[in-house]
Amino acid sequence: MDSQFVAPLAGGILIGIGATLLLALDGKVLGVSGILGGLLDVQSRRQAWRWAFIVGMLVSGYGALQLWPESLQGSPMGLGPVIVAGLLVGYGTRLGNGCTSGHGVCGMSRLSVRSIVATLVFMAAGMLTVLLMKGL
Amino acid sequence: MSAKNSTLSLIVSFLVGAIFAAGLVISGMTQASKVIGFLDITGAWDPSLAFVMIGAIGAHALAYHLWLKKRNRPYLAEVFALPHRKDIDKRLIGGAALFGIGWGMSGFCPGPALVSLVSGNESVLAFVAAMLAGMALYHIQEKAPTHQSSTPKSARH
Numbered sequence: 001m002d003s004q005f006v007a008p009l010a011g012g013i014l015i016g017i018g019a020t021l022l023l024a025l026d027g028k029v030l031g032v033s034g035i036l037g038g039l040l041d042v043q044s045r046r047q048a049w050r051w052a053f054i055v056g057m058l059v060s061g062y063g064a065l066q067l068w069p070e071s072l073q074g075s076p077m078g079l080g081p082v083i084v085a086g087l088l089v090g091y092g093t094r095l096g097n098g099c100t101s102g103h104g105v106c107g108m109s110r111l112s113v114r115s116i117v118a119t120l121v122f123m124a125a126g127m128l129t130v131l132l133m134k135g136l
Numbered sequence: 137m138s139a140k141n142s143t144l145s146l147i148v149s150f151l152v153g154a155i156f157a158a159g160l161v162i163s164g165m166t167q168a169s170k171v172i173g174f175l176d177i178t179g180a181w182d183p184s185l186a187f188v189m190i191g192a193i194g195a196h197a198l199a200y201h202l203w204l205k206k207r208n209r210p211y212l213a214e215v216f217a218l219p220h221r222k223d224i225d226k227r228l229i230g231g232a233a234l235f236g237i238g239w240g241m242s243g244f245c246p247g248p249a250l251v252s253l254v255s256g257n258e259s260v261l262a263f264v265a266a267m268l269a270g271m272a273l274y275h276i277q278e279k280a281p282t283h284q285s286s287t288p289k290s291a292r293h
Contacts, residue, residue, distance in 0.1 A: 005184055014162060014191075076172065087269060096234070123175075124236065
């Protein structure tokens with residue numbers, strides 16, 4: 001196998017192991033938009049685990065910054081498009097109940113029909129958007 | 137849930153957050169231009185990120201179907217909190233479409249953007265702030281008295 005595929009595959013397996021541990025031990029779905037959104041939903045109780053998860057992510061991010069700073073890269077797009085993109089991602093993932101992790105990894109793995117449809121839609125929308133933005 | 141299990145559960149959340157973020161970094165998902173290259177199927181398509189999905193789904197699907205599906209409950213909690221809905225509605229399609237547009241525009245999805253916060257990069261900070269605002273907007277709108285929710289909130293445990 002081409003070496004450029006080894007790191008993505010290894011990283012992907014690590015993501016799958018994380019999703020498995022969270023479900024096996026705590027019974028929860030590893031969905032980042034759901035975990036974040038729950039913090040903003042005042043009706044949602046049991047917030048502590050969400051903070052613990054996010055702090056864990058930031059600790060790894062800090063490690064990456066020390067060991068391999070070029071692995072954390074900003075967007076090549078300007079601040080205007082990035083802010084619009086952030087609003088769309090925030091609103092869209094709550095409306096559609098998930099993002100790349102919750103639908104794309106967890107739901108797809110369980111063969112959830114909703115997640116399969118959502119993943120096909122956001123992949124297609126992402127590809128179409130990149131295509132259209134190149135033409136601008 | 138016992139106090140001991142609840143502490144253990146927090147430790148699990150922390151460790152899983154760290155493992156998951158390490159996976160995102162190693163896989164290349166925290167490089168926004170690489171993500172845009174993966175979505176650019178008509179240009180210089182970079183297919184390497186497809187292997188992130190293959191690895192993640194491969195590992196999790198095996199564990200789920202061969203192991204977790206056969207269990208009645210998780211090891212440290214009372215129940216598996218899994219969604220059981222099967223209906224495809226406008227909200228699912230519309231939400232996924234909006235998310236995909238934002239993902240393609242920026243190269244960021246929620247997980248990698250959060251991990252990259254520590255870099256202090258201007259575009260990451262702007263994206264995460266806007267994403268939180270978008271989520272807050274959704275929650276405010278959902279709670280507005282004029283809104284008629286089609287999906288009654290089930291009892292929370």
